[in-house]
Amino acid sequence: MKRIFVTGAFGLVGSDLVPQxxxxxxxxxxxxxxxxxxxxxxxxVLAKGDVxxxxxxxKIIKQYNISEVYHLAGLLSVGGEKNPDLAWDVxxxxxxxxxxxxxxxxxxxxxxxxxxxxxxTTPKQKTPQHTxxxxxxxxxxxxxxxxxxxxxxFLRWGVDVRSLRYPGLIGYQAPPGDGTxxxxxxxxxxxxxxxxxxxxxxxxxxxxxxxxDDAIRGTMALMDAPAQKISIRTSYNFGSINFAPRELVxxxxxxxxxxxxxxNPHPIKQRIAESWPQSIDDSQARKDWGWxxxxxxxxxTKVMINGLEKKLKVKR
Ligand code: AKB
Numbered sequence: 001m002k003r004i005f006v007t008g009a010f011g012l013v014g015s016d017l018v019p020q021x022x023x024x025x026x027x028x029x030x031x032x033x034x035x036x037x038x039x040x041x042x043x044x045v046l047a048k049g050d051v052x053x054x055x056x057x058x059k060i061i062k063q064y065n066i067s068e069v070y071h072l073a074g075l076l077s078v079g080g081e082k083n084p085d086l087a088w089d090v091x092x093x094x095x096x097x098x099x100x101x102x103x104x105x106x107x108x109x110x111x112x113x114x115x116x117x118x119x120x121t122t123p124k125q126k127t128p129q130h131t132x133x134x135x136x137x138x139x140x141x142x143x144x145x146x147x148x149x150x151x152x153x154f155l156r157w158g159v160d161v162r163s164l165r166y167p168g169l170i171g172y173q174a175p176p177g178d179g180t181x182x183x184x185x186x187x188x189x190x191x192x193x194x195x196x197x198x199x200x201x202x203x204x205x206x207x208x209x210x211x212x213d214d215a216i217r218g219t220m221a222l223m224d225a226p227a228q229k230i231s232i233r234t235s236y237n238f239g240s241i242n243f244a245p246r247e248l249v250x251x252x253x254x255x256x257x258x259x260x261x262x263x264n265p266h267p268i269k270q271r272i273a274e275s276w277p278q279s280i281d282d283s284q285a286r287k288d289w290g291w292x293x294x295x296x297x298x299x300x301t302k303v304m305i306n307g308l309e310k311k312l313k314v315k316r
Contacts, residue, residue: 001025003065007033007051007094008072010042012185013112013166013219015174016212017070018044020220031064033073051094054101061105068108068223071098077116077272079178080139091142092149099153102161109161110223113147113235115208116140117165120275127277129237129284136275147234154233162222163235164215167242167280170300171212172307180272181207184248188304191252191259192314200266203246206278210240211295211303218291225289232284239280240293241300251301 002025009018009032021030022044031045047064049056051073060066073094080087095111102109118127119134133144143165153159168181176185183201190197218238222230249261285291295303309315 001029002067003029003031004068004070005031005033005047005060005064005066006070006072007098008074009033010038010174011072012169012171012174012177012212013215014070014072016171016216017072017219020216021070024220031060031066033060051097052089054097057097058101061101061107066105066107068110069098069102070110070219071095072112074112074142075139076177076179076182077114077137077139078180078182078269080137080142081268081272082178084138087138087142091139092145095146095149099149099159099161102159103153103157107159108223109150109159110219111146111150111161111163113143113163113165114139115165115167115276115280116272117143117147117235118275118277122277124278126279126281127237128281129232137272140275143235150235151233160227161233162230164219164222164238164285165235165280166215167208167210167239169210169212169215170304172304172311173212180269180276181209183245184209187245187248187252187261188308189312190261191256191305192308192312195256195258196260196262199245199261199263200269201245201263201273202265202270203249203263204244205265205270205273206242206244207273208239208242208277208280210238210293211300213303214240214293214295218285218293221291222285222289229289231288236285236288236291237280237282238285238291239282240295241297242279243297247297248301251297252305255302255305
């Protein structure tokens with residue numbers, strides 16, 4: 001049986017991924033990285049440490065006989081701009097530690113890249129798999145460097161590391177992180193808490209997005225695919241829907257007509273959004289390992305509202 005180690009387990013992806021991994025491989029086979037505060041209330045196997053501390057990671061890998069790692073820990077775009085040194089330290093040194101250990105202990109690894117690896121010089125529509133990559137955020141710089149590091153460890157040492165360029169992910173299990181596309185999660189909290197939301201992007205800031213269930217299914221499918229089907233060892237373009245805040249608002253208004261959204265673009269967040277693609281060509285992922293999304297904007301909006309109403313115990 002696989003023994004799986006998950007870092008960043010309490011973020012947007014981890015909060016939905018860990019229960020799915022536990023369902024598939026058994027709760028005792030999923031080991032989650034936490035610290036003094038993170039994971040205090042987690043009911044499962046919790047190992048304490050920091051992704052920048054290689055010795056502790058190595059101890060955990062040996063103690064639990066780990067065979068597979070989902071290395072999700074990292075700062076996002078807005079958080080990265082607040083502290084570029086920390087973003088580099090966590091995102092790059094954390095990944096290097098995991099890749100070194102994967103090489104030494106023959107571990108299979110999943111690591112998320114992002115649409116942030118692209119930049120203002122990348123074609124914006126149906127952004128191809130192979131294209132110009134000149135990111136202008138520290139987060140994007142760490143994602144692009146990380147992609148190249150993953151490919152290097154694969155080519156040089158045969159490390160089976162797989163990656164997806166996540167678009168903006170939308171889910172309700174975890175609170176929204178410090179990212180740019182996260183307006184699309186905050187908006188649902190604003191809706192249910194006070195029937196209004198002040199959006200930090202312009203109404204027409206179109207970005208590639210995805211409902212979390214699609215992202216988790218795609219991530220697990222990539223990890224399950226036979227190695228010979230994986231032709232991309234940097235990171236796969238990974239797409240489903242794309243929309244602008246204005247379109248999300250009109251979808252929400254179909255269910256909550258009284259909802260009011262105002263637009264107060266934040267200069268840094270808006271600039272980041274404008275540097276990213278608006279839609280993604282993910283045909284390589286579809287061809288190689290059968291990627292297919294299931295959620296459109298309407299379905300995602302309904303599921304988000306239903307899920308968050310239950311979580312927050314509000315029904316308007
Ligand atoms: C962010 O906005 O920083 C992230 C991402 C697209 O990687 N959600």
